[in-house]
Amino acid sequence: DAGVIQSPRHEVTEMGQEVTLRCKPISGHNSLFWYRQTMMRGLELLIYFNNNVPIDDSGMPEDRFSAKMPNASFSTLKIQPSEPRDSAVYFCASSTKTETQYFGPGTRLLVL
Amino acid sequence: GENVEQHPSTLSVQEGDSAVIKCTYSDSASNYFPWYKQELGKRPQLIIDIRSNVGEKKDQRIAVTLNKTAKHFSLHITETQPEDSAVYFCAGTVSGNTPLVFGKGTRLSVIA
Numbered sequence: 001d002a003g004v005i006q007s008p009r010h011e012v013t014e015m016g017q018e019v020t021l022r023c024k025p026i027s028g029h030n031s032l033f034w035y036r037q038t039m040m041r042g043l044e045l046l047i048y049f050n051n052n053v054p055i056d057d058s059g060m061p062e063d064r065f066s067a068k069m070p071n072a073s074f075s076t077l078k079i080q081p082s083e084p085r086d087s088a089v090y091f092c093a094s095s096t097k098t099e100t101q102y103f104g105p106g107t108r109l110l111v112l
Numbered sequence: 113g114e115n116v117e118q119h120p121s122t123l124s125v126q127e128g129d130s131a132v133i134k135c136t137y138s139d140s141a142s143n144y145f146p147w148y149k150q151e152l153g154k155r156p157q158l159i160i161d162i163r164s165n166v167g168e169k170k171d172q173r174i175a176v177t178l179n180k181t182a183k184h185f186s187l188h189i190t191e192t193q194p195e196d197s198a199v200y201f202c203a204g205t206v207s208g209n210t211p212l213v214f215g216k217g218t219r220l221s222v223i224a
Contacts, residue, residue: 101211103155
């Protein structure tokens with residue numbers, strides 16, 4: 001099993017640019033989670049999906065953030081336009097039901 | 113909803129000593145409590161979990177205890193080693209219903 005796959009692993013962009021983060025969950029997992037991690041705020045849940053349907057996006061900080069899950073094997077988190085305060089590590093995780101979550105390696109985003 | 117508090121935020125121990133990290137939760141319906149370890153620059157990884165139908169679970173040098181009445185659970189690491197140095201997160205949820213709610217994390221440093 002390859003585990004949760006995220007791409008890119010690192011992203012450096014300029015303020016105002018669009019950023020798209022990608023995630024492939026573990027096959028057979030029906031829940032997918034997007035987190036943001038910073039030193040100041042810790043691990044924050046942004047949004048999660050059950051069976052490809054967004055269930056709770058109350059953690060999404062602003063309308064600049066959007067997430068989609070067009071099928072069971074792919075999800076994207078988009079930031080448009082990006083701002084320096086969006087700099088963080090973004091993790092994707094998947095699970096069966098909503099129990100043990102398995103995290104991807106993360107995308108380290110730096111917005112200049 | 114669930115709220116998980118974790119203490120202490122930082123912990124330093126001498127190699128070979130024991131380390132204890134404590135968490136409290138607010139939702140008496142919560143029944144699943146995993147612990148994650150995050151090494152510097154890496155993803156959070158599950159190290160042990162416990163369900164509400166047991167009071168204690170052990171795996172080699174790590175153990176977790178659960179007190180449902182008091183609504184708290186603890187991680188115990190015995191004979192600590194430098195490679196135990198990491199950030200540890202506790203979490204809780206009502207299994208199959210809502211996502212994990214994470215504590216803020218404990219940075220454990222094991223001094224050789």
